[in-house]
Amino acid sequence: MDKLGFLDGVARIAVFVSLLLALFLLTVKTENKLANRLFACFIIFSAIDFSGLLDYSFPLEYVNLEIFRSTICLLEMPLIYLYVLAVCYSDFRLKWRHLIYTLPFVVMNVVFMPRFYLQSGIVKEQFIAVYNQMSEVYFFQILIELQYWFYIISIFLILKKYREIYLENYTNPSTSTYKWLFQMNCVFAVMHSITASKNLLRYTASRDTFLWGNVLMVVMALCVICWFVMKALNHPELFRGINSQLQLTKDFLPEENDSVTEVVNNQDEVISAQILALKNYMTEKQPYLDPSLTIQELANQFNVPVRDLSILINHHMNQHFFDFVNEYRIQKAMNILKDQSKNQLTVLEILYEVGFNSKSSFNTSFKKHTNLTPTAYRNAL
Structure with a gap:
């Protein structure tokens, strides 16, 4: 099997397992339903992200969906951020103001509009052919980096405050929630650092090296998602949130x-x-x-x-x-x-x-x- 075929096979497995885990999270009975739903949405969007590695191409009349699909990744970290809030604070609820976290996703699609979404089919084909050299794509990659590290740091700050409030107001079950979410955020930071390094190979290394980098990242991402879900299901005592109104x-x-x-x-x-x-x-x-x-x-x-x-x-x-x-x-x-x-x-x-x-x-x-x-x-x- 050639490298593209192998990557396609791994991506198909990742998409299937991710959707299966998401379905399970959406249907399993649990006290913290909001946290499960947010995490399930994150897994679904991750599966959509993985689907970009499948060996297929959209018909010309639906080529807009390919660019739209690629921007879905800008919704993943906001979902993780909201998931952390839902786990840490038992009284957390989604509100209309949380839609502001979709702003990078909206901005990116607006940026693509003049030279892609509003153009004819031939122009769109030419855009896709030189996709990696387009200025919009450079902006896209910079936006991803800024957004990702903004949420990584924000989550660490939330966990710091959560731990301080917990120690001042509670005694059991230890600080298990803090430790779990801290580990999760560290894994996200490491994974994204590797992903960013892999993306540089697009411009500095051979195509084969870049393809194997994609295979490695999909396998690692799939293992991490499985670990997250199994941890949540096997240790439900981790997710006993505190009241967000408590002060230090x-x-x-x-x-x-x-x-x-x-x-x-x-x-x-x-x-x-x-x-x-x-x-x-x-x-x-x-x-x-x-x-x-x-x-x-x-x-x-x-x-x-x-x-x-x-x-x-x-x-x-x-x-x-x-x-x-x-x-x-x-x-x-x-x-x-x-x-x-x-x-x-x-x-x-x-x-x-x-x-x-x-x-x-x-x-x-x-x-x-x-x-x-x-x-x-x-x-x-």
């Missing part, structure tokens, strides 16, 4: 000035008393045993406004709520591991007893506080 403590702290500093200094004793009362409450009532404890729930139990509790823990105690609660869980786990009468309990039973619901997050937190794994700590005793 630093966002509602008063600005530092002389008068505020003086008031804060005068309140040191009050703050110390509040911290002591909170620690006593945590020790006596043990609210941390609830694996789904949030700062809002603890504020309700402790009978203080959630904003005051957030400032007390995240600012005055200089701890994330996440670490504050897990310290008590780890201390209780250490006491159980020391108790000879409970040495029949397994590590899994202990982690559930102290409020964790994930072995990986328990091991990570335990090692962070003791520099040992739970098993190593028990053996050391």
Whole structure:
């Protein structure tokens, strides 16, 4: 089989598998339907993108569809960006203003209009024949690069804020969502870097080298999409979004000035008393045993406004709520591991007893506080 035939075969498999995965995402029952639909749309547009590598050509009367198909890639990263928002924030909804993310796609098709869409069939054929040398195509490639890296950076910024809000307001299931989406975005960055390098081969290397580059990229893209879908289906606990209305403590702290500093200094004793009362409450009532404890729930139990509790823990105690609660869980786990009468309990039973619901997050937190794994700590005793 020649290279073009091999590329065509790989592309057909990629298109078929992508559409199959998209269909599955659209029909599978899940709590986060919006995220699944956005990701399914991304996969469908990726399949349309892959179809450009098939060994076919549009009839002359439908040649407009080929250029239109090539611009579909400008909708892929906006969909991933919206997907990340839908996964991170449980109250995220699509609104009309989100149509602004289609602007590069619209602009690119407008740019193609004078010298392609509005021309006769013969002129269109000539345009396609020298497609890679047209100024519109150079603009297209620059637009793709700018758009891609804009969304990559934007997603990293969203994840940074998500992680900070999560640590200040939640305790479980660890930061799994952040880690997964961070990995996904890193993969996109690496994949696009390779794709951009491959596209340079169009102008600097032989046609055979460029074709093999296309084969490699389609195979890699297909593997990545399968990995994304399998990860989402096998680990539904990853996608428990937070409320987008939550603020970071630093966002509602008063600005530092002389008068505020003086008031804060005068309140040191009050703050110390509040911290002591909170620690006593945590020790006596043990609210941390609830694996789904949030700062809002603890504020309700402790009978203080959630904003005051957030400032007390995240600012005055200089701890994330996440670490504050897990310290008590780890201390209780250490006491159980020391108790000879409970040495029949397994590590899994202990982690559930102290409020964790994930072995990986328990091991990570335990090692962070003791520099040992739970098993190593028990053996050391």
